[in-house]
Every structure is written in C-alpha cells, then in structure tokens.
Amino acid sequence: MTPAPDSSDPTTPEQARAVAIVPAAGRGERLGFGVPKALVPVRGTALLTHAVRGLLDAGCVRHVVVAAPPTEVESTAALLRAEGIPADVVAGGADRTESVRLALRHATKVIPDARVVLVHDAARCFTPAHVIRAVVAAVAAGAPAVIPVLPVADTVKQVDFDGTVLATPDRAALRVVQTPQGFDLATLTRAYAEAGDSATDDAGLVEEIGVPVATVPGHAYAMKITTPFDLAIAEFVLSAGVAP
Numbered sequence: 001m002t003p004a005p006d007s008s009d010p011t012t013p014e015q016a017r018a019v020a021i022v023p024a025a026g027r028g029e030r031l032g033f034g035v036p037k038a039l040v041p042v043r044g045t046a047l048l049t050h051a052v053r054g055l056l057d058a059g060c061v062r063h064v065v066v067a068a069p070p071t072e073v074e075s076t077a078a079l080l081r082a083e084g085i086p087a088d089v090v091a092g093g094a095d096r097t098e099s100v101r102l103a104l105r106h107a108t109k110v111i112p113d114a115r116v117v118l119v120h121d122a123a124r125c126f127t128p129a130h131v132i133r134a135v136v137a138a139v140a141a142g143a144p145a146v147i148p149v150l151p152v153a154d155t156v157k158q159v160d161f162d163g164t165v166l167a168t169p170d171r172a173a174l175r176v177v178q179t180p181q182g183f184d185l186a187t188l189t190r191a192y193a194e195a196g197d198s199a200t201d202d203a204g205l206v207e208e209i210g211v212p213v214a215t216v217p218g219h220a221y222a223m224k225i226t227t228p229f230d231l232a233i234a235e236f237v238l239s240a241g242v243a244p
Ligand SMILES: Nc1ccn([C@@H]2O[C@H](COP(=O)(O)OP(=O)(O)OP(=O)(O)O)[C@@H](O)[C@H]2O)c(=O)n1
Pocket: 022, 023, 024, 025, 026, 027, 028, 029, 030, 031, 037, 038, 067, 092, 093, 094, 095, 096, 097, 099, 100, 121, 122, 123, 124, 224, 225, 226
C-alpha cells in the first residue's frame, strides 16, 4: 500500500531538488598551469564543464550557480553557454569560503524557495551521480547537513610545527571529506551569517553553529584534482572509460 503523503511537509518535489553552488574561482597554483584550474581541460573539456554537467545529469539539481575568478566571469559564462549548460556565473572571492558566500547570496536571491543546497568543488568533477543523489536525498529526508566521506587508508599522525609527531589518532574514527556537501538552505545561510570567517569546508561552518553533520559514503572518483599527478589520474580514469 502506498503511504499517504505527509500533508505537514511543505516541500514540493521541485523545492526538494537542489540548487548547486560550484566554487570555481581558485587559481590552481598547485596544478601550476598558469590558468584557473576550473578551466583546465581533461580530454578536451574543462573541469568546470565536467563538474556542472555531472550535477545536472544526476537529475536532482534544478539550478547551478558558479563562482568564477572575477576576471573570468564573462569567459566562464561563455564557455558554459557554448556547451549548452545552463548556469549563473558570479564573481568569486579571495578564498573558497568567500566564493561560496557570494554564490550563496546570489542563489538565495534567484531561487528563494529552494530547500536543498549543494556545494561542490569544480575540482571534484568526476563525482558519481549516485553520490550526488545520496547527499540530496539525505537532506530532503530531513538532515540539515550531509557530507560524502571515505575511510582513511593510511596511518595518520598529528605533528608539531617542526614536524615532530605528537600523536597517532585512531584512524577508524577518521574520514576523508569530499563534495558535494548538502545542506538545508536555511542552515547553510545561518552558518555563513553566524560562524567564523573561513573554514576548509562548508560543513565546518555548520559544525561551528552546533548543527549535526551526517555522512554518506563517498567515492574514489570524487577525488579533488589538485596536482599534475591528480590530473593524470583523471585523464586515465576518463580515457579508460571507467568514469561514471
Ligand atoms: N578563491 C577561491 C579558491 C578556491 N575556490 C574553489 O574551491 C575549490 C577547491 O579549491 P582547490 O582545489 O584548492 O583549488 P585552488 O584554490 O584553485 O587550488 P590551489 O590552492 O592549488 O591554487 C576549487 O573548485 C576552487 O576553484 C574558489 O572558488 N575560490
């Protein structure tokens, strides 16, 4: 028997589809190509294009806002237009947090009734659709914040500033964190308004305001392309036809 719809839930299916923010304003210094990393191609297509297409193809994203380097807003919009990819492009900021803040401000203006917001690195452009869908589904089901994670394979040491080992944390309790990270829009907006200035991920700001963050399984293909070695792996994954 099909359960009766919960009439106390004001979320329409359209509201439950996510708005995605894609911070893509980084300089890619560790990659070292001399151009913004999001515009670097993998097999002829920019990382950003792969990333936005992946979000839209997952079928649970209704609007995308990209934060581009301030000098590349027009060229980034033109790139996505030429690929037939619908997305708003805004100028990013000095660090990732600031880029997300600016894109979030735009998203709340253009889609004020959105309930779920994703924040996804352009640099994690081969994240499988099932990971994106799992994050959106968990937020739509009521979790205020959800992040994809992987277990840690290596032993991890905490070190002093001079490199001396201080401790060996139990790796069973550690996770590597990926994107997209998903949030109830009201929660992320409050975190950006109330938490400290910066964090290395968006969930970090949500943790600061005392809201619980849930996890779902991530995937190796959601790796962040940071160095030339990572780019070579991404090329291989795509050329071998094993990318999702
Ligand atoms: N001012 C910034 C810095 C980073 N990012 C984005 O945040 C994501 C994760 O950052 P990272 O992989 O570290 O990219 P870069 O900052 O470009 O790398 P680097 O530190 O090597 O310059 C990327 O999609 C990047 O474009 C951003 O939108 N705005």
